[in-house]
Amino acid sequence: MNQIAQRDDNFVGEIVPALWVELRKVRRSKTLWITALGFSLTTFIGGLFMFILKDPEQARRLGLLGAKAQILGGSADWPSFFSFVALMVSAGGVGVFGVIFVWLFGREFSDKTVYDFLSLPVSRVTIVAAKIITGAYWSVSLVLLAFVLTLGIGTILQLPGWSTIIAINGFRVLLITGLLTVILCIPFALVASVTRSYLPAVGCIFLAVVLGQIVGQLGYGEYFPWSIPALVSGATETLTGKAAAPLGLASYIIVGMVGIISLLALGAWWRYADQT
Secondary structure (H helix, E strand, O other): OHHHHHHHHHHHHHHHHHHHHHHHHHHOOHHHHHHHHHHHHHHHHHHHHHHHHHOHHHHHHOOOOOOOOOOOOOOOOHHHHHHHHHHHHHHHHHHHHHHHHHHHHHHHHHOOOHHHHHOOOOOHHHHHHHHHHHHHHHHHHHHHHHHHHHHHHHHHHOOOOOOHHHHHHHHHHHHHHHHHHHHOOHHHHHHHHHHOOOHHHHHHHHHHHHHHHHHHHHOOHHHOHHHHHHHHOOOOEOOOOOEOOOOOHHHHHHHHHHHHHHHHHHHHHHHHOOOO
16 A cells, blocks of 8 residues: 555656646747647637628628629528637648647657656556647646637627527537547657657648548448547548437447557557667
8 A cells, every 4th residue: 555655646746747848848849839829710700600600681782702702502501600610620630739739749759858767767558648738737737718609700790599598509519529639639640759840740630630621421420430520529420421420438438448549559568668
Protein backbone atom coordinates (compact mmCIF):
# COMPACT_ATOMS: atom_id res chain seq x y z
CA MET A 1 0.00 0.00 0.00
CA ASN A 2 2.85 2.38 0.80
CA GLN A 3 4.48 1.66 -2.56
CA ILE A 4 1.21 2.36 -4.40
CA ALA A 5 0.73 5.62 -2.49
CA GLN A 6 4.32 6.59 -3.27
CA ARG A 7 3.82 5.93 -7.00
CA ASP A 8 0.63 8.02 -6.94
CA ASP A 9 2.44 10.87 -5.23
CA ASN A 10 5.26 10.66 -7.77
CA PHE A 11 2.80 10.81 -10.68
CA VAL A 12 0.97 13.82 -9.25
CA GLY A 13 4.26 15.52 -8.51
CA GLU A 14 5.42 14.93 -12.09
CA ILE A 15 2.18 15.57 -14.01
CA VAL A 16 1.59 19.07 -12.61
CA PRO A 17 4.88 20.61 -13.81
CA ALA A 18 4.65 18.58 -17.05
CA LEU A 19 1.20 20.06 -17.73
CA TRP A 20 2.50 23.53 -16.89
CA VAL A 21 5.28 23.14 -19.46
CA GLU A 22 2.90 21.87 -22.18
CA LEU A 23 0.35 24.62 -21.57
CA ARG A 24 3.10 27.23 -21.60
CA LYS A 25 4.32 25.98 -24.98
CA VAL A 26 0.77 26.04 -26.34
CA ARG A 27 0.17 29.58 -25.09
CA ARG A 28 3.29 30.81 -26.89
CA SER A 29 2.50 28.95 -30.10
CA LYS A 30 0.86 30.43 -33.18
CA THR A 31 -0.94 27.12 -33.65
CA LEU A 32 -3.25 28.01 -30.76
CA TRP A 33 -4.48 31.16 -32.46
CA ILE A 34 -4.73 29.50 -35.87
CA THR A 35 -7.00 26.76 -34.54
CA ALA A 36 -9.10 29.29 -32.63
CA LEU A 37 -9.43 31.41 -35.76
CA GLY A 38 -10.45 28.35 -37.77
CA PHE A 39 -13.25 27.42 -35.38
CA SER A 40 -14.38 31.05 -35.14
CA LEU A 41 -14.58 31.43 -38.92
CA THR A 42 -16.55 28.19 -39.15
CA THR A 43 -19.13 29.51 -36.70
CA PHE A 44 -19.32 32.87 -38.51
CA ILE A 45 -19.89 31.03 -41.79
CA GLY A 46 -22.78 29.22 -40.13
CA GLY A 47 -24.16 32.58 -39.04
CA LEU A 48 -23.82 33.85 -42.61
CA PHE A 49 -25.86 30.92 -43.89
CA MET A 50 -28.51 31.57 -41.26
CA PHE A 51 -28.64 35.24 -42.32
CA ILE A 52 -29.05 34.25 -45.98
CA LEU A 53 -31.78 31.73 -45.20
CA LYS A 54 -33.57 34.22 -42.99
CA ASP A 55 -33.67 37.03 -45.58
CA PRO A 56 -32.48 35.96 -49.08
CA GLU A 57 -33.52 39.24 -50.72
CA GLN A 58 -31.52 41.30 -48.25
CA ALA A 59 -28.55 38.99 -48.81
CA ARG A 60 -28.82 39.60 -52.58
CA ARG A 61 -28.96 43.36 -52.08
CA LEU A 62 -25.81 43.17 -49.96
CA GLY A 63 -24.06 41.15 -52.66
CA LEU A 64 -23.87 37.95 -50.60
CA LEU A 65 -25.82 36.06 -53.26
CA GLY A 66 -25.68 36.22 -57.01
CA ALA A 67 -28.84 37.18 -58.88
CA LYS A 68 -29.24 33.63 -60.19
CA ALA A 69 -28.20 31.84 -57.02
CA GLN A 70 -30.57 29.18 -55.72
CA ILE A 71 -31.20 28.80 -52.00
CA LEU A 72 -31.09 25.23 -50.75
CA GLY A 73 -33.77 23.95 -48.42
CA GLY A 74 -33.44 24.79 -44.77
CA SER A 75 -34.71 27.11 -42.11
CA ALA A 76 -33.05 29.92 -40.19
CA ASP A 77 -33.67 28.98 -36.56
CA TRP A 78 -31.78 27.89 -33.48
CA PRO A 79 -32.05 24.10 -34.06
CA SER A 80 -30.70 24.49 -37.61
CA PHE A 81 -27.86 26.71 -36.40
CA PHE A 82 -26.81 24.24 -33.69
CA SER A 83 -27.00 21.40 -36.23
CA PHE A 84 -24.80 23.30 -38.66
CA VAL A 85 -22.15 24.00 -36.02
CA ALA A 86 -22.20 20.34 -34.94
CA LEU A 87 -21.74 19.40 -38.60
CA MET A 88 -18.68 21.63 -38.83
CA VAL A 89 -17.20 20.16 -35.65
CA SER A 90 -17.68 16.61 -36.93
CA ALA A 91 -16.34 17.44 -40.40
CA GLY A 92 -13.48 19.75 -39.47
CA GLY A 93 -12.76 18.51 -35.97
CA VAL A 94 -10.75 15.51 -37.14
CA GLY A 95 -8.52 17.82 -39.14
CA VAL A 96 -8.14 20.54 -36.52
CA PHE A 97 -7.90 18.29 -33.47
CA GLY A 98 -5.66 15.92 -35.40
CA VAL A 99 -3.25 18.75 -36.17
CA ILE A 100 -3.25 19.68 -32.48
CA PHE A 101 -2.20 16.18 -31.37
CA VAL A 102 0.32 15.83 -34.20
CA TRP A 103 1.83 19.19 -33.27
CA LEU A 104 2.06 18.31 -29.57
CA PHE A 105 3.99 15.10 -30.28
CA GLY A 106 5.66 15.70 -33.64
CA ARG A 107 7.23 19.05 -32.79
CA GLU A 108 9.46 17.42 -30.17
CA PHE A 109 11.22 15.50 -32.96
CA SER A 110 11.29 18.29 -35.55
CA ASP A 111 12.64 20.78 -32.99
CA LYS A 112 15.05 18.18 -31.55
CA THR A 113 13.71 18.80 -28.05
CA VAL A 114 12.71 15.18 -27.44
CA TYR A 115 16.18 14.37 -26.08
CA ASP A 116 15.95 17.21 -23.58
CA PHE A 117 12.67 15.73 -22.35
CA LEU A 118 14.09 12.24 -22.02
CA SER A 119 17.05 13.50 -20.02
CA LEU A 120 14.78 14.91 -17.33
CA PRO A 121 13.97 12.86 -14.20
CA VAL A 122 10.35 12.50 -15.36
CA SER A 123 8.60 9.33 -16.44
CA ARG A 124 7.98 9.05 -20.17
CA VAL A 125 4.43 7.96 -19.44
CA THR A 126 3.95 11.20 -17.53
CA ILE A 127 5.10 13.15 -20.59
CA VAL A 128 2.58 11.31 -22.77
CA ALA A 129 -0.20 11.87 -20.23
CA ALA A 130 0.56 15.59 -20.06
CA LYS A 131 0.45 15.92 -23.83
CA ILE A 132 -2.82 13.97 -24.13
CA ILE A 133 -4.47 16.03 -21.39
CA THR A 134 -3.24 19.25 -23.01
CA GLY A 135 -4.54 18.18 -26.41
CA ALA A 136 -7.94 17.24 -24.98
CA TYR A 137 -8.18 20.52 -23.03
CA TRP A 138 -7.20 22.52 -26.10
CA SER A 139 -9.72 20.73 -28.34
CA VAL A 140 -12.63 20.94 -25.90
CA SER A 141 -11.88 24.63 -25.39
CA LEU A 142 -12.36 25.14 -29.13
CA VAL A 143 -15.72 23.36 -28.93
CA LEU A 144 -16.76 25.66 -26.07
CA LEU A 145 -15.60 28.65 -28.11
CA ALA A 146 -17.78 27.53 -31.02
CA PHE A 147 -20.78 27.15 -28.70
CA VAL A 148 -20.33 30.62 -27.16
CA LEU A 149 -19.99 32.18 -30.61
CA THR A 150 -23.09 30.30 -31.75
CA LEU A 151 -25.09 31.81 -28.89
CA GLY A 152 -23.80 35.28 -29.64
CA ILE A 153 -24.33 35.16 -33.41
CA GLY A 154 -27.77 33.59 -33.08
CA THR A 155 -28.79 36.30 -30.63
CA ILE A 156 -27.58 39.05 -32.96
CA LEU A 157 -29.50 37.51 -35.87
CA GLN A 158 -32.58 37.11 -33.64
CA LEU A 159 -33.14 33.57 -34.80
CA PRO A 160 -36.53 32.08 -33.91
CA GLY A 161 -37.10 28.83 -32.04
CA TRP A 162 -35.04 29.54 -28.94
CA SER A 163 -35.58 27.49 -25.82
CA THR A 164 -33.35 26.36 -22.98
CA ILE A 165 -33.98 22.73 -23.89
CA ILE A 166 -32.83 23.31 -27.47
CA ALA A 167 -29.71 25.10 -26.24
CA ILE A 168 -28.87 22.31 -23.79
CA ASN A 169 -29.46 19.64 -26.41
CA GLY A 170 -27.35 21.57 -28.93
CA PHE A 171 -24.52 21.86 -26.42
CA ARG A 172 -24.80 18.15 -25.54
CA VAL A 173 -24.55 17.06 -29.18
CA LEU A 174 -21.70 19.48 -29.81
CA LEU A 175 -19.75 18.30 -26.76
CA ILE A 176 -20.25 14.59 -27.46
CA THR A 177 -19.21 15.09 -31.08
CA GLY A 178 -16.10 16.95 -29.94
CA LEU A 179 -15.12 14.38 -27.30
CA LEU A 180 -15.49 11.47 -29.72
CA THR A 181 -13.36 13.34 -32.25
CA VAL A 182 -10.68 13.98 -29.62
CA ILE A 183 -10.49 10.26 -28.82
CA LEU A 184 -10.14 9.43 -32.52
CA CYS A 185 -7.18 11.81 -32.86
CA ILE A 186 -4.96 9.85 -30.46
CA PRO A 187 -3.85 7.45 -33.27
CA PHE A 188 -2.43 10.43 -35.16
CA ALA A 189 -0.25 11.23 -32.15
CA LEU A 190 1.00 7.64 -32.26
CA VAL A 191 1.85 7.94 -35.96
CA ALA A 192 3.69 11.23 -35.36
CA SER A 193 5.69 9.62 -32.56
CA VAL A 194 6.58 6.40 -34.38
CA THR A 195 7.56 8.17 -37.60
CA ARG A 196 9.16 11.08 -35.70
CA SER A 197 7.61 13.43 -38.23
CA TYR A 198 4.57 15.55 -39.08
CA LEU A 199 3.89 14.51 -42.66
CA PRO A 200 2.92 10.83 -42.25
CA ALA A 201 0.54 11.76 -39.44
CA VAL A 202 -1.02 14.57 -41.49
CA GLY A 203 -1.45 12.11 -44.35
CA CYS A 204 -3.28 9.76 -41.99
CA ILE A 205 -5.56 12.64 -40.96
CA PHE A 206 -6.56 13.30 -44.58
CA LEU A 207 -7.07 9.58 -45.17
CA ALA A 208 -9.32 9.28 -42.11
CA VAL A 209 -11.39 12.30 -43.20
CA VAL A 210 -11.87 10.97 -46.75
CA LEU A 211 -12.67 7.43 -45.66
CA GLY A 212 -15.02 8.73 -42.99
CA GLN A 213 -17.02 10.61 -45.59
CA ILE A 214 -17.09 7.72 -48.06
CA VAL A 215 -18.03 5.02 -45.54
CA GLY A 216 -20.64 7.30 -43.99
CA GLN A 217 -22.26 7.93 -47.36
CA LEU A 218 -22.33 4.19 -48.09
CA GLY A 219 -24.37 3.64 -44.93
CA TYR A 220 -21.75 1.77 -42.87
CA GLY A 221 -20.57 4.73 -40.84
CA GLU A 222 -21.70 3.26 -37.52
CA TYR A 223 -18.92 0.66 -37.85
CA PHE A 224 -16.12 2.99 -39.00
CA PRO A 225 -14.66 5.07 -36.15
CA TRP A 226 -14.03 8.29 -38.10
CA SER A 227 -17.59 8.32 -39.46
CA ILE A 228 -19.22 8.06 -36.05
CA PRO A 229 -18.85 11.71 -34.89
CA ALA A 230 -20.69 12.86 -38.03
CA LEU A 231 -23.48 10.40 -37.28
CA VAL A 232 -23.73 11.70 -33.73
CA SER A 233 -24.10 15.25 -35.05
CA GLY A 234 -26.81 14.07 -37.43
CA ALA A 235 -24.82 15.29 -40.41
CA THR A 236 -24.45 12.10 -42.44
CA GLU A 237 -27.10 10.61 -44.69
CA THR A 238 -27.01 7.44 -46.71
CA LEU A 239 -27.02 7.38 -50.50
CA THR A 240 -30.74 6.67 -50.44
CA GLY A 241 -31.33 10.11 -48.94
CA LYS A 242 -32.63 8.74 -45.65
CA ALA A 243 -31.22 9.99 -42.39
CA ALA A 244 -28.81 7.64 -40.67
CA ALA A 245 -30.30 5.48 -37.95
CA PRO A 246 -29.57 6.36 -34.31
CA LEU A 247 -26.28 4.99 -33.12
CA GLY A 248 -26.17 1.98 -30.89
CA LEU A 249 -23.82 1.20 -28.03
CA ALA A 250 -21.51 -0.69 -30.41
CA SER A 251 -20.48 2.51 -32.17
CA TYR A 252 -19.40 4.15 -28.93
CA ILE A 253 -17.54 0.98 -27.93
CA ILE A 254 -15.67 1.05 -31.25
CA VAL A 255 -14.53 4.62 -30.65
CA GLY A 256 -13.55 3.77 -27.07
CA MET A 257 -11.52 0.75 -28.16
CA VAL A 258 -9.67 2.81 -30.78
CA GLY A 259 -8.81 5.37 -28.11
CA ILE A 260 -7.74 2.83 -25.48
CA ILE A 261 -5.60 0.77 -27.86
CA SER A 262 -3.96 3.87 -29.33
CA LEU A 263 -3.30 5.31 -25.87
CA LEU A 264 -1.70 2.09 -24.62
CA ALA A 265 0.39 1.78 -27.77
CA LEU A 266 1.47 5.42 -27.50
CA GLY A 267 2.51 5.01 -23.87
CA ALA A 268 4.35 1.76 -24.63
CA TRP A 269 6.21 3.28 -27.56
CA TRP A 270 7.40 6.30 -25.60
CA ARG A 271 8.43 4.09 -22.72
CA TYR A 272 10.25 1.30 -24.56
CA ALA A 273 11.28 2.66 -27.97
CA ASP A 274 14.93 3.40 -28.62
CA GLN A 275 15.22 7.19 -28.79
CA THR A 276 18.95 7.37 -29.48
